[in-house]
Amino acid sequence: MKILGLIVLAGCSTSTVVPQVRFANAPPVTAVDDRRDVPQRPEKRRYTQWLLVLEGHIYKPLRRALVLDQQLRALGVNSLDEVPDSTWFTNRGELTPDDVRAAPGGVGSPEQYTPWTVHSTKVGGMSIGFIVTDTRGERFLVKFDDRGYPEAETGAQLVSGKLLWACGYNVTEDHLAYVRRGDLVLAKDAVVEDVFGHKRPLGASELDRRLTLVDAGADGRYRVMASRMLDGKPLGGHAAEGTRPDDPNDLIPHERRRDLRGLRAIFSWLDHDDIQEGQFLDMWTEDPHTPGSHYVKHYLLDYGLSLGVMARVTQNPRRSYEYYIDPGAALGGLAALGTQDRVWTKRHAPELRGVGVLEAGGFSPGDWKPLSPAYVPFVKADRFDNYWGAKLVMRFTRAQIRAAVETGRYSDPRAVEYLTNALVTRQRAIGAYWFARVNPLERFELADDGAVCFEDLALVYGFAPHDRTAYRFRAYDRAGRGLGTPVSVRAGANGRTCAQVQLATDLDGYTIVRIDTTRPRFKGTTYVHLAREATTRRPRVVGIWRV
Numbered sequence: 001m002k003i004l005g006l007i008v009l010a011g012c013s014t015s016t017v018v019p020q021v022r023f024a025n026a027p028p029v030t031a032v033d034d035r036r037d038v039p040q041r042p043e044k045r046r047y048t049q050w051l052l053v054l055e056g057h058i059y060k061p062l063r064r065a066l067v068l069d070q071q072l073r074a075l076g077v078n079s080l081d082e083v084p085d086s087t088w089f090t091n092r093g094e095l096t097p098d099d100v101r102a103a104p105g106g107v108g109s110p111e112q113y114t115p116w117t118v119h120s121t122k123v124g125g126m127s128i129g130f131i132v133t134d135t136r137g138e139r140f141l142v143k144f145d146d147r148g149y150p151e152a153e154t155g156a157q158l159v160s161g162k163l164l165w166a167c168g169y170n171v172t173e174d175h176l177a178y179v180r181r182g183d184l185v186l187a188k189d190a191v192v193e194d195v196f197g198h199k200r201p202l203g204a205s206e207l208d209r210r211l212t213l214v215d216a217g218a219d220g221r222y223r224v225m226a227s228r229m230l231d232g233k234p235l236g237g238h239a240a241e242g243t244r245p246d247d248p249n250d251l252i253p254h255e256r257r258r259d260l261r262g263l264r265a266i267f268s269w270l271d272h273d274d275i276q277e278g279q280f281l282d283m284w285t286e287d288p289h290t291p292g293s294h295y296v297k298h299y300l301l302d303y304g305l306s307l308g309v310m311a312r313v314t315q316n317p318r319r320s321y322e323y324y325i326d327p328g329a330a331l332g333g334l335a336a337l338g339t340q341d342r343v344w345t346k347r348h349a350p351e352l353r354g355v356g357v358l359e360a361g362g363f364s365p366g367d368w369k370p371l372s373p374a375y376v377p378f379v380k381a382d383r384f385d386n387y388w389g390a391k392l393v394m395r396f397t398r399a400q401i402r403a404a405v406e407t408g409r410y411s412d413p414r415a416v417e418y419l420t421n422a423l424v425t426r427q428r429a430i431g432a433y434w435f436a437r438v439n440p441l442e443r444f445e446l447a448d449d450g451a452v453c454f455e456d457l458a459l460v461y462g463f464a465p466h467d468r469t470a471y472r473f474r475a476y477d478r479a480g481r482g483l484g485t486p487v488s489v490r491a492g493a494n495g496r497t498c499a500q501v502q503l504a505t506d507l508d509g510y511t512i513v514r515i516d517t518t519r520p521r522f523k524g525t526t527y528v529h530l531a532r533e534a535t536t537r538r539p540r541v542v543g544i545w546r547v
Contacts, residue, residue: 018480018512018527023543025508025531026207028078031085037073041284045236047183047277058325064419074258074385079543080444083388086296087249089168089259090278093119097403101290103165103469104173110134110151110226111177115185115370118471121192121202121210125277127153127304128210132184133165141185144214144222149313151354151415152223157304159419167266167392168259174229176409178221181211193263196374230299231287234361236536237277238298244282247296251375258385260377265389267378268368269430271358272306273320275378277368279303307419308349308356315358317347324371352415354408360425365390365433384546390434391442393427394461401427423486432463439517439524444541450511452528459495468490470521476512477504483511512540 078084085091108115113134116123122129122141129143145153158174165171190202211453215221232460235244243250256262267275277301287293311319314463321344349357365386373379401418410416445451452473458464492496504511509532517524529543 016474021545023079023529024540026541028080029084036249038295042235052270075252075256081544083259092168095166097399100162100166100400100402102361103162105136106173111139114183117185118190119187123193124195128214136364141224143225146313147215150215151410153304154223155354156307156309158407159404159506160303160306162407164300167446171302175226177224177226183330199329221427230283235249235282235284238282255376255380261381261385262389264378264381265386266533268304268365269393269426271308271320272303273370274305274310275375284433285439288301311357312349316345320368323369326421352418353412354410358422360422361427363426365430387434387438390430394431398424431461435463439526443524444528446539451500453498455496464519466493472516473499473501473503474514478510
């Protein structure tokens with residue numbers, strides 16, 4: 001089994017200039033073997049809303065303050081500081097706008113396969129929904145738009161789902177559909193089910209009553225989001241801290257996972273602030289390549305209140321600016337005696353059908369907040385995690401973003417244009433903010449002439465001037481002793497820069513190259529570790545360490 005144990009702490013270093021981190025002379029891990037058989041179904045996790053409030057807003061913040069929690073770097077990264085493929089995350093590679101539009105694929109829309117048989121109400125959450133089966137026998141969770149907010153939640157679910165999938169996360173297969181009351185047929189044993197597992201019969205009058213609470217078109221049709229039920233057995237959401245004890249593949253504490261901590265930057269881009277265990281789901285699923293073998297796969301779900309929809313339907317402009325219960329913000333306002341200018345008081349939704357309070361100008365990625373501090377990976381996320389998430393956000397082209405927005409099937413074409421522009425503007429804000437907090441050097445390689453080359457993402461995306469950016473290269477051997485003379489070069493006009501450095505000659509030629517970047521209002525350092533490949537003896541990049 002491949003593991004991520006590529007970083008070795010070397011106690012033999014004689015230098016205080018170079019960090020003591022050393023890497024194995026091996027290719028980076030690109031995939032984690034966390035699909036080993038879990039023969040017995042793990043126990044289902046349950047949570048309640050009141051416990052979320054108690055733990056997230058009161059108990060956990062107080063505990064962290066009392067024990068002086070130590071800030072530790074994320075785990076689940078390889079030697080190049082990237083996240084390998086796993087049951088949590090997949091590196092998608094190059095995608096076209098059509099790839100984004102079609103993702104994640106599956107059985108297809110149930111819209112043409114009516115009537116739908118209603119088995120039960122949706123469990124949990126505030127929105128109206130039902131579990132149904134179409135005439136093909138495919139099972140879906142069906143949700144509606146709140147009355148007075150047509151196309152809002154259903155559109156946001158489709159758009160955000162496409163973008164989250166393209167980022168690399170497992171999401172549900174969602175479709176927009178239009179149905180009439182006559183397309184909904186009650187099963188003989190249809191029930192209303194609550195979060196405590198209590199059930200009672202679901203009759204036609206109760207179905208009709210619930211439909212009065214959702215938005216209906218002038219033609220009597222209901223616009224719905226139909227989410228295909230995931231394969232396998234549901235285990236509830238993953239814990240915000242620790243691991244699932246009965247899943248032997250779950251080895252990294254969730255608050256230390258880079259792929260979870262890095263979600264903060266992505267969710268801030270999408271303004272998806274409704275973060276709690278109910279927005280995640282683990283599935284005990286059969287391995288399609290090994291019949292009879294099972295493992296736990298991890299999904300994101302229920303992001304219909306993203307894109308500013310939550311702030312609009314709740315008429316609460318504080319969302320994503322302050323926690324639901326935010327003593328710090330309250331005390332700050334009190335100390336200012338009401339004179340403090342709170343940005344959220346100026347928020348408003350555009351007069352566009354289906355569009356939430358998703359502002360473009362004034363968005364501050366570092367100040368964005370989820371519903372509560374209960375989701376510990378976001379509390380623990382550092383600048384390196386947010387930088388990783390920002391890189392995923394910045395990879396989208398405008399065409400890809402627009403393709404995702406178009407799947408929301410907004411009736412007003414101005415809504416598509418508005419959301420596309422807002423997401424592109426917020427994307428730029430994400431990149432500019434987090435690329436200024438980490439030395440944003442990427443795509444390291446050794447040229448044929450032995451020069452060390454890289455791309456500076458701040459220059460590639462136009463966040464910094466190339467004519468005022470310079471780099472200083474200094475090489476060290478494994479023990480941290482200096483090699484040769486430091487080299488200073490100006491940045492390349494296209495963001496790509498190369499420089500010759502002296503490599504170590506002993507053993508496998510293990511060399512550490514320190515690259516210092518300077519430009520107006522920024523200084524940053526990255527260490528690139530090189531070593532000779534055993535067979536070809538050619539030097540290669542074996543590790544990256546950011547400081």
